[in-house]
Amino acid sequence: MRAVPILMYHSVRDDPPPDTAALSVRPGVFADQMALLRERGFTPVRLSDPAADVPRPICITFDDGYADFHSEALPVLASFGYPATVFVTTGWLDDAGPDAAGRPLDTMLRWGHVRELAAEGVEIGAHSHSHPQLDQLRDGPLHDELTRSRLLLEDRLQTPVTTMAYPYGYSSARVRRAVARAGYTTAYVVANDVAADRSGYAIPRLTVQRSTTPAAFGRIAEGSHRFHREKILTKGYAVVRRSRYLYRQAMPRD
Structure with a gap:
């Protein structure tokens, strides 16, 4: 299968709250980035689309399900005719009602928005509950997080949901096995590498953030940006997270 860069966005807005600021891209900058993709001959495709027969395929993904995807990102994408994938945190949706869970970091999409996006060809994936x-x-709680989000999306959209992205990009071999058991066929991490293919449960993506310069974005899209600092931090933190989990496992259960 052909290697494809997969861009990872979160929010597109001028004035994000502090908790999302680092991963929020200004609308004008986002439009410039999409224009750069066109100038360099990239062809955006959905994660589920074949890429063998298109010139310079690239994927555009958004995590969490912020309302500004509908108000800011979607009009830009539509103006270029670009598809995208949105990984939705179902318990964070603005009208989640009795299913509300967790702490949303900003104004989120509503179920009506999610259905509208799906009807317009935006690919919808899960991002936990x-x-x-x-x-x-x-x-037990891991299985519930994975299955609840998938089943809610499938019920509201009346279509299978078979892909997901890990919140914070965190996973482990145990989590990946649980994702497979929960009915997903693919899952996405961060990793900041170009995906050799789009199969399996640890497919890498490339982070686009507020500090990404035009030159850096060009390198990211081309797959030549090295993300040295991010990769060093990720490897170190993986050791810390594994130790934390083992410690919690050793603690008495309630």
Whole structure:
């Protein structure tokens, strides 16, 4: 299968709250980035679309399900004719009602928005139900997070949902096995590498954030940006997270 860069966005707005600011891109900058993709001959495709027969395929993904995807990002994408994938945190949705869970970091999409996006060809994936650190959960709550989000999306959209992205990008071999058992066929991490293919349960993506310069974005899209600092921090933190989980496992259960 052909290697494809997969861009990872979160929010598109001028004035994000502090908790999302670092991963929020200004609308004008986002439009410039999409224009750069066109100038360089990229062809955005959905994660589920074949890429063998298109010139310079690239995927555009959004995590969490912020309302500004509908108000800011979607009009830009539509103006270029670009598809995208949105990974939705179901318990964070603005009208989640009795299913509300977790702590949304900003104004979120509503179910009506999610249905509208799906009807317009935006690919919808799961992003857990309450956006926890999945690798720190015991097996029961982990299974609930994974299945609840998928079943809610399938019920509201009346279509299978078979892909998901890990909140915070955190996973482990145990979490990946649970994702497979929960009915997903693919799952996405961060990793900041170009995906050799789009199969399996640890497919890498490339982070686009507020500090990304035009030159850096060009390198990210081309797959040549090295993300040295991010990769060093990720490897170190993986050791810390594994130790935390083992410690919690050793603690008495309630």
